[in-house]
Amino acid sequence: MSYATQKLAEEKVFKDPVHRYIHVRDQVIWDVIGAKEFQRLRRVKQLGTTYLVFHGAEHSRFSHSLGVYEIVRRIVDDSFNGRPEWDASERLLVLCAALLHDLGHGPFSHAFENVFNLDHEEFTRKILLGETEVNEILKRVSKDFPQKVADVIAKTYGNKQVVSLISSQIDADRMDYLQRDAYFTGVSYGHFDMERILRVMRPREDQIVIKSSGMHAVEDYIMSRYQMYWQVYFHPVSRSAEVILTKILHRAKALSKSGYDFAQQPTHFQGFFDGTFTLNEYLALDEGVLMTYFQLWVNEKDPILADLSYRFVNRKLFQYIEFDLAKDYMKMKELELLFKKAGIDPEYYLVFDSSSDLPYDFYRPGEEGERIPIHLLMPSGEIRELSRESEVVEAISGKRRTDHKLYFPEDFLTEDGKKKALKKQILDLLK
Numbered sequence: 435m436s437y438a439t440q441k442l443a444e445e446k447v448f449k450d451p452v453h454r455y456i457h458v459r460d461q462v463i464w465d466v467i468g469a470k471e472f473q474r475l476r477r478v479k480q481l482g483t484t485y486l487v488f489h490g491a492e493h494s495r496f497s498h499s500l501g502v503y504e505i506v507r508r509i510v511d512d513s514f515n516g517r518p519e520w521d522a523s524e525r526l527l528v529l530c531a532a533l534l535h536d537l538g539h540g541p542f543s544h545a546f547e548n549v550f551n552l553d554h555e556e557f558t559r560k561i562l563l564g565e566t567e568v569n570e571i572l573k574r575v576s577k578d579f580p581q582k583v584a585d586v587i588a589k590t591y592g593n594k595q596v597v598s599l600i601s602s603q604i605d606a607d608r609m610d611y612l613q614r615d616a617y618f619t620g621v622s623y624g625h626f627d628m629e630r631i632l633r634v635m636r637p638r639e640d641q642i643v644i645k646s647s648g649m650h651a652v653e654d655y656i657m658s659r660y661q662m663y664w665q666v667y668f669h670p671v672s673r674s675a676e677v678i679l680t681k682i683l684h685r686a687k688a689l690s691k692s693g694y695d696f697a698q699q700p701t702h703f704q705g706f707f708d709g710t711f712t713l714n715e716y717l718a719l720d721e722g723v724l725m726t727y728f729q730l731w732v733n734e735k736d737p738i739l740a741d742l743s744y745r746f747v748n749r750k751l752f753q754y755i756e757f758d759l760a761k762d763y764m765k766m767k768e769l770e771l772l773f774k775k776a777g778i779d780p781e782y783y784l785v786f787d788s789s790s791d792l793p794y795d796f797y798r799p800g801e802e803g804e805r806i807p808i809h810l811l812m813p814s815g816e817i818r819e820l821s822r823e824s825e826v827v828e829a830i831s832g833k834r835r836t837d838h839k840l841y842f843p844e845d846f847l848t849e850d851g852k853k854k855a856l857k858k859q860i861l862d863l864l865k
Contacts, residue, residue, distance in 0.1 A: 437462065438526055438575045448500055452614050456504040462526060462575060463503070466533060469567035475499055475536065477720035481615060482542045483675035484666065486749050488619035495536050501610035506532035506599055508632055509606070519637040521593065527579070528596045530572065531586035535600055535607060537561050537568065541721040545676045549683040550706045557716060559584045564713050594640040602642070602806040603794060604631070604652060612658055615666060623661035626654040636811055643811040646823065652808060653826045660793040660830065668789040670839055674751040677841045681782045682728060682742045689736055698730040738782050750845070752785070755864055757840035759786050766840075769863055776847075776856045783843050790836035794820070794827055840864075 440461040448456040458464050466472055475496035485491045506528055514520040538557030540546040547554060561568055562584045572580040585591040589601050599606055609628055616624025634648030644652055666672075686700055690707045702723055705711025731743040745751065759766060766786070773780040795807070808820040821831040842864065847857045 450497070450501065450504070452501055452610070452617055453504050456500050457507065460526065460529065462571065463529060463533060465571045466530065466568060467500075469571060471537060471561050471566050471568045471717060472496070472499070472534070474717060474720060475539070477722055478539055478541055478543070479721060480611065481619075481666075482545065482672075483679060484619065484669065484672045486675045486751070487669050487671045488621070488666070490618045490620055491615070493614060493618045495539050498611055498614055499533055499536050501614055502535060502600075502606045503529060503533040505606035505609055505628070505632070509599060509635060513632055513635050514637050517637055519639065520595070524593060524596050526575065527582055527586060528599055530579075530583050531596070531600050532606055534558065534562065534568065534583060535587050540716065541719050541724045542676075542679055545679045546683070546719075546724075549680055549687065555588065557713075558587055560713050561717070562587075566713075566717075595637055595642060598642045598806055602808075604642075604644070604655065604808050608659065609655070612655075612662055615662060616658075619666050621662075621665060623665055624658050626658045627651045628655075631655060638809075638811065638817065641806070641809060643809045643817060644820075646810045646812050646818075649810060649820070649824055652820065653824055656794050656827055656830075660791075663791045663793070664835070664837075668791070668837060670754050670837075671751060673787055673789065673839065674754060674841055675746065675749070677752060677785045677787055678742055678746045681785070682731070682739065682746060685736070685739045685742060685782060686727075686731070689739060694736065697734055698727065700727060702727070738779060742782065745843075752783075752841040753844035754839045754841045756838065757786060758838050759788075765863065769860065772856060772860050772863070776853050776860065778843070778846055783846065785841045786838070787841060788836060788838045790834055792832070792834045793830050795832050 441459050442461055442464055446458040446464060448458075450456050458467070473496070476494050478495045479485065479491070480493050480495050480498045481488075481491045510520070510522075510525050510528060515522070535558070536554070538554040538559070538561055540552065540554060540557070543554065546552070562572065562580050563569060569580050572583060582591065586596055586600060589597050591597050601607065609631070612624040612626070613628065616622065630648055630651040631644065634645040634651070636643050636645060683703075686703065687707050689696070690700060690704070700707070702715075702719060705715045725747070728743045728747050731739050732747060734740045734743070757766075769784060770780040773784050778784075810818045810820055810823055812818055821828040847861050847864075
């Protein structure tokens, strides 16, 4: 028996609060889960700083990755099994891609990436193709298997059915994180009838389609996603924490470049500060490491680094107001000047942040960034794009919603001390 088809002597299960059980029968999958690069995902939160708003949101990229794997397993083993339009030889590939799609995420994910100009998808590929335990396991299937998995995750693999199961507007990734994030944050928005969607999924040529009888379940899924983005993912308090986290890393980087003598040297970050870090150094960073540094930096001599670290560790976050930088550009310049006069560095304490989301869109030829639309399989056999059949989806198709906020330390502006008149002037401008 080849390694690719080898089964475990006894099925392994993970008890899961979202999917009840996650089933593992393949030796390859079991070995990948045990690899150190995959185990590292236990130490990276799925929702970054959101736990500072929704205290239950402590779940990890590890549990989400298992969930995406389980959804894909159900699709290919139950919904697609035996259907002539599905190539069963792709089964192990799509299961591995589902399990490993988030392998390259760093600590606090997007905030960390933005500071050091990194791309977690690029690091997923580096882990899959580099000298890692995951690569060694995948190469036992075949020499080109790691590259195939990387191609699926990069959306360049030839079989578009396989790609769309992992990455489309109704994929296993979204179906898991919506339900999992709703469960752990305690909100009701992210729930939808996934079982119904899986039952009506069908493989067709180069895509996955949904039987038209399941259209209402898909509408519910799209509206759930819309609500989750605005009520959870873009929550302004979570964004405040992310702003502070980002500024801590920016400050530490600037101090390091200026030759500042840290009381606690940031040895784990040095390669990131100067751009010389290795893959192993990237993998050595997790949220436990970052939080340890933040707690130590609370006592640093640099007042900005110490204050920002204290704020993040102890949840003393910035206040925020609605603010459109395009309309209020001159007001921003005035605020920056007043902050400097008040002795408050606007680089770290006056931060504009913008979030936007496009809940659903169909492919528009010639436009940048192709989005794979959701297609319905009509009783006649005709394939129809979702928004042409659903008035609910048509109403939000192609409509990007954007939210702008300005973050600042209100406590600095209200505390007793010097320059009270100046600080009142700032507050008046902000309000």
